[in-house]
Amino acid sequence: MLDAHIHLTHAPETLFPDDMYYFTNAASPDEWSSILKLSSPHVMPFLGIHPECGSGPIDDIGWEEHLKALHAQAVSQQIGIGECGIDQRYYTSFSKSEQLRLLIRQIRTAIATDSPLCVHLVHATESFLTVMADHPLSVPWIMHGFTGSVQTARRMLDLHGYISLSPSLMRSEHKMHDLLRFLPTDRILIESDYPYTYIPQQWQEYSYEQLLFSWYQRVAEAQAIDTDRLIDIVLTNGTIFTNKQTHRR
Numbered sequence: 713m714l715d716a717h718i719h720l721t722h723a724p725e726t727l728f729p730d731d732m733y734y735f736t737n738a739a740s741p742d743e744w745s746s747i748l749k750l751s752s753p754h755v756m757p758f759l760g761i762h763p764e765c766g767s768g769p770i771d772d773i774g775w776e777e778h779l780k781a782l783h784a785q786a787v788s789q790q791i792g793i794g795e796c797g798i799d800q801r802y803y804t805s806f807s808k809s810e811q812l813r814l815l816i817r818q819i820r821t822a823i824a825t826d827s828p829l830c831v832h833l834v835h836a837t838e839s840f841l842t843v844m845a846d847h848p849l850s851v852p853w854i855m856h857g858f859t860g861s862v863q864t865a866r867r868m869l870d871l872h873g874y875i876s877l878s879p880s881l882m883r884s885e886h887k888m889h890d891l892l893r894f895l896p897t898d899r900i901l902i903e904s905d906y907p908y909t910y911i912p913q914q915w916q917e918y919s920y921e922q923l924l925f926s927w928y929q930r931v932a933e934a935q936a937i938d939t940d941r942l943i944d945i946v947l948t949n950g951t952i953f954t955n956k957q958t959h960r961r
């Protein structure tokens with residue numbers, strides 16, 4: 713299985729099977745070196761600055777140069793940029809215009825280093841779509857934890873986004889049903905966002921691996937396909953980001 717959005721460094725006690733595939737994301741530059749150490753054919757690191765961590769002295773530490781240098785060093789391993797984005801919940805400590813500026817800088821870094829991008833978005837869809845339309849990416853990007861409407865999903869697909877689905881979609885059966893009927897399978901990813909996973913009541917006792925597998929099962933059921941088939945589809949979609957051939961486990 714591929715977990716297309718996770719924070720491996722935020723859950724050191726958890727058992728993450730090493731035969732799975734992970735796109736592991738940073739929230740701030742102080743995590744980058746520990747995330748890079750995990751880099752392997754099974755773990756693709758995403759280095760970026762989450763809007764929650766955007767305030768403070770980040771602009772003073774030359775993060776763009778740092779990121780470009782890390783990219784130049786990583787010859788054999790693909791590195792992504794993320795997670796980055798816009799989140800209305802943090803506007804009081806980090807204003808919307810500052811968030812937009814930080815996002816644009818990360819998009820430009822993704823363009824300059826030819827890297828995939830992972831996006832976090834809460835209640836700022838129109839601003840985000842405007843930014844993406846103004847900064848067309850030559851690389852694929854991931855809309856992580858998407859819980860929006862079919863109309864918004866369509867606009868993201870038009871901008872060459874991949875839609876990554878987390879269990880938080882289960883909060884609304886109706887929305888989940890509509891979205892899963894609409895989304896083309898070649899643009900879907902599946903994620904846990906662990907350890908920030910929304911865990912429904914009936915899954916409370918599950919291990920990390922059981923959680924992710926149950927989520928795959930749930931999505932496969934809603935799409936009326938076999939779970940193994942969905943696992944294969946998501947692994948194949950994942951190779952668009954890694955540029956590497958993955959094999960099903």
Ligand SMILES: [Zn+2]
Pocket residue numbers: 717718719737795905
């Ligand atoms: Zn995350």
